[in-house]
Amino acid sequence: MTAPRSTPESTPQILPLELDGVCFDAGGNRLIKDISLRFEPGLRTVVIGPNGAGKSLFLRLCHGLLRPTQGSVRWQLGSSAARHQAMVFQRPVMLRRSVTANIDYALKLRKVPRRDRADIIDRVLQQTGLRRHADQPARVLSIGEQQKLALARAWALQPQVLFLDEPTASLDPAATHGVEEIIQAIHDAGTRIIMTTHDLGQARRLADEVIFINRGRILERAPAERFFEAQENDLARAFVRGELLWWHKGKDNRKQIPKPKEDI
Ligand SMILES: Nc1ncnc2c1ncn2[C@@H]1O[C@H](COP(=O)(O)OP(=O)(O)OP(=O)(O)O)[C@@H](O)[C@H]1O
Ligand SMILES: [Mg+2]
Numbered sequence: 491m492t493a494p495r496s497t498p499e500s501t502p503q504i505l506p507l508e509l510d511g512v513c514f515d516a517g518g519n520r521l522i523k524d525i526s527l528r529f530e531p532g533l534r535t536v537v538i539g540p541n542g543a544g545k546s547l548f549l550r551l552c553h554g555l556l557r558p559t560q561g562s563v564r565w566q567l568g569s570s571a572a573r574h575q576a577m578v579f580q581r582p583v584m585l586r587r588s589v590t591a592n593i594d595y596a597l598k599l600r601k602v603p604r605r606d607r608a609d610i611i612d613r614v615l616q617q618t619g620l621r622r623h624a625d626q627p628a629r630v631l632s633i634g635e636q637q638k639l640a641l642a643r644a645w646a647l648q649p650q651v652l653f654l655d656e657p658t659a660s661l662d663p664a665a666t667h668g669v670e671e672i673i674q675a676i677h678d679a680g681t682r683i684i685m686t687t688h689d690l691g692q693a694r695r696l697a698d699e700v701i702f703i704n705r706g707r708i709l710e711r712a713p714a715e716r717f718f719e720a721q722e723n724d725l726a727r728a729f730v731r732g733e734l735l736w737w738h739k740g741k742d743n744r745k746q747i748p749k750p751k752e753d754i
């Protein structure tokens with residue numbers, strides 16, 4: 491079965507998204523520093539970088555949950571862009587209602603007519619493998635199932651762009667695989683994916699292009715194949731090798747860390 495296109499042909503495109511000189515300050519610190527870039531339709535972008543680099547802030551600024559302190563975030567379609575995008579968080583919030591009612595509520599908020607909702611819900615439950623949980627309270631689902639429900643809820647909105655912030659952060663390998671398959675299916679149905687992950691394996695599996703952020707700055711943006719073959723930026727290279735901390739301190743102090751005993 492081929493999934494229906496996320497975006498009906500007649501709907502105007504909200505992409506490209508353009509960030510121009512975007513800065514974000516909080517608590518007296520500049521947390522996002524002068525980001526300018528453009529997202530065209532089509533690809534899957536994976537944003538990587540160390541903890542605290544600004545990945546989540548970056549996604550929130552793109553999605554419009556935060557306003558930049560300086561600079562601008564502009565969608566081609568301007569103010570009506572909000573209804574054609576969705577975001578899934580690391581720990582999705584579920585309403586105290588059934589799985590079906592959680593999706594129904596999201597559709598209602600987007601003013602999808604009641605007569606259309608049942609079909610959409612049935613389709614996304616099928617596509618995410620959640621049909622047998624349809625009538626269960628969402629909050630009794632396992633973390634992995636809840637994450638799938640969050641994806642189903644987002645997919646039901648047929649977004650042109652889907653932002654995902656660490657969608658598999660607390661999942662085991664099997665659940666991670668299931669979520670990655672759903673992300674791939676959402677993309678195949680026509681949705682632009684922009685996501686963060688701390689899992690480099692996942693970045694290799696899902697990314698068409700990689701953005702590396704460190705301390706609020708984008709230091710590298712490259713097609714995934716080229717990025718994983720050879721990072722141009724020194725910090726990106728250190729990060730991919732798992733050495734960023736050592737590099738960061740300005741000296742190679744790895745020798746000070748005792749080696750694990752080989753007989754353990
Ligand atoms: N509202 C805020 N006020 C002050 N500091 C903030 C605020 N929000 C985020 N920060 C700080 O901004 C920095 C970037 O945060 P962000 O959550 O974007 O990092 P991240 O790259 O997503 O990290 P992680 O990999 O841990 O999720 C962090 O140092 C964080 O403490
Ligand atoms: Mg984060």
